[in-house]
Amino acid sequence: MTGTDSDVVDPDEASIGLTDEDGVAVQSALVGDDLDLRYPTSDESVVECARLDVPEGAITALVGPNGSGKSTLLKALSAHLEPVAGSVRIHGEDLDSFGGKELARELGVLSQENDSVGSISVEDLVYHGRYPYRGFFEGVSAADHEAVDRAFELAGIDHLRETELGQLSGGQKQLAWIAMVLAQETDVLLLDEPTTFLDVHHQFRVLETIRQLNEQQGVTVAVILHDISQAARFADYLIAMCDGELYDWGPPEEVVTESLLADVFGVEATVRTEPDLQVLPRRALPER
Secondary structure: OOOOOOOOOOOOOOEEEEEOOOOOEEEEEEEEEEEEEOOOOOOOOOEEEEEEEEEOOOEEEEEOOOOOOHHHHHHHHOOOOOOOEEEEEEOOEEHHHOOHHHHHOOEEEEOOOOOOOOOOEHHHHHHHOOHHHOOOOOOOOHHHHHHHHHHHHHHOOHHHOOOEHHHOOHHHHHHHHHHHHHOOOOOEEEEEOOOOOOOHHHHHHHHHHHHHHHHHHOOEEEEEOOOHHHHHHHOOEEEEEEOOEEEEEEOHHHHOOHHHHHHHHOEEEEEEOOOOOEEEEEEEOOOO
């Protein structure tokens, strides 16, 4: 994943040197080049990355320990953090060339910092996902109704339409927020730790909803996950981060190694690939 010196996007530039099972070159939906990411309160880089690819029509999981730069990178990919240097492109167009509503029709984002709106119904929340398609004085259209109905069906929470958000369990609430993002009907979806603090049942409900969306509608997904075993089973590609840099990138069976688990996560573990990829942790390694 080397950077590029050209400001002109070549038609083949999004090809990332991989082919799918049919031998077709894999293209990128999102590309980051020569990124230097910092927050206004810091003079030092939080993330430095020569090249980042989120493959088109696939699920990519960002993994790494706390403080490795995953959320910072996702903020840059979603235009919530402007790079000090470098650029991010979606389908070949710079993110900063889009207006707010225009970008929201291309890119759906679910962050960890959702506003507390416990008094509204789940249906009202999901309809909020249609804001990129409506003018200030426009009412709800037939297309809005159809998109919201599809979002409820995908998330499997139609029975919660009239329930107030504050009455939901943590897992149900997360599915409601995901339904809101699904109602945007974007081709690319970014999710920041959507399974954190959820019980195992709701973790799998969330992941299965995302996989269904990807398989049925071809939506490109980039998602931060804490559980490396879960990420390896669920995602088509992994981006492993350590200390603000990319440690490795590629299919899980290539990225998840005993060396990665030691170097990135500080864990001694055995990795098995048969019958499926498995991570078997043994002990925490001494801190360096």
